[in-house]
Amino acid sequence: MDLKQIRYFIVVCELRSVSRAAEILDVSQPSISRQIQLLEAELRQHLLRRTGRGMEPTEAGLRFLSHARALDKLANHARQDLQSFQSPTQGKVRLGLPPRIARRLTPLIVQEFRAQMPNSSIRIVEGLSADMRGWLIKSKIDLALLYDPTPAAMLSYETIYREDMVLAYAKTCRPRPPKNIKAGQLERYPLVLPSRPNSIRTLVDRICHDAEISLNIVAEVDVVQTAVETISYDQVYTIIPRSAIHDTPHRKELTFSCIKEPVIKNSLVLAMLVHGANPELTQTTAHIVRHIDMAKYMA
Incomplete structure (x- = not known):
């Protein structure tokens, strides 16, 4: 076995999907499948099985997973130690x-x-x-x-910080929303939002799906600041963190409405391996x- 096989196995177990693992690892699905097959052949055990919830480790796979994580951790420490030695x-x-x-x-x-x-x-x-x-x-x-x-x-x-999401638009935009707007009223306005899997879009879609709100998305712009620039020049609206308005040179031309019932808050999360x-x-x-x-x- 080699470290690549071990890493592929860990990521497939974490994501429960060969296709998602291939996307994260930036390799082809057949490459991942082949390496895991070679690993299974060497260990003489089936490590993964397909279920309705995706790819899951077998009993042998769960047993090997703990060893795989320990080996992966040790390899990371060795790599970092040698990098430090050379620097x-x-x-x-x-x-x-x-x-x-x-x-x-x-x-x-x-x-x-x-x-x-x-x-x-x-x-x-x-x-x-x-x-x-x-x-x-x-x-x-x-x-x-x-x-x-x-x-x-x-x-x-x-989670280290949470911030309200707001409906942002140009001051000249018509119709002008009230300063406080119910989430159910968002469907009245043509929106510019990022496409999935952008975190803003994922959050807004989840909240609106739970509240049975159908949004009118007229354009998808994946960079938040580009979306903010877009609303400066057109009769469209966007949903962004409140602080994002202050990052554009056109901030004096923009305003926003607070979203209520429910309030939409993002979460800024500190993530580590x-x-x-x-x-x-x-x-x-x-x-x-x-x-x-x-x-x-x-x-």
Whole structure:
């Protein structure tokens, strides 16, 4: 067996899907299936079975999964140790941030990290939450701030900030919504929203589905700031975190309505691998992030 086979097996077990694992790992489905077949042949055990809930480990697969996670953790530690050995600094931590969060928090995080870990280095990686969740699973980053991530047994989650979502639009937009709008009234307005699996779209779809609300989505724009720019020039609306309005140069031309009944709140979550490499640097960085006054920097 090799580390690639072990990693593929772990990710398939976590996601219960070969196709989703292939998407996260950026390899073809046949490649994953072939490597797992080779692993099963070497172990002389069936490790996975297909059920109505997806791919699940067999009894032998569950037994092997604990060993696989331990081996994967050990390999990550070895990789990090050799990287630290080759570097003049004592280790590097990789922190993923959504672009809007990165603009606000990077200077503070870097300053605090240098003060607490002067002989180590930090790399800030920007990306969409759905992408960074995959990077975490693939060990391309050590920890990240994610918006409303889907569960994964390989990852630990800790909510550090929640923010109201609002209906945003140009001040010249007609019809002009009231300052407080019920969620059921959102279907009256032509909306520009990101496509799935963007965290905003996933959150809004879930809330509206539960409330039996049918949205009028006239365009899908995957980058939040581009969506905000779009509503500055057209008679359309969008649903975004309240603080996102302040990130556009056209903010003076925009306004918003608070969404009620139900209130829609996003969750900014600190995510880490349960068995990640370089736990000291990762925990130090997580401590720095936890102690940021998010309300101050997101205002």
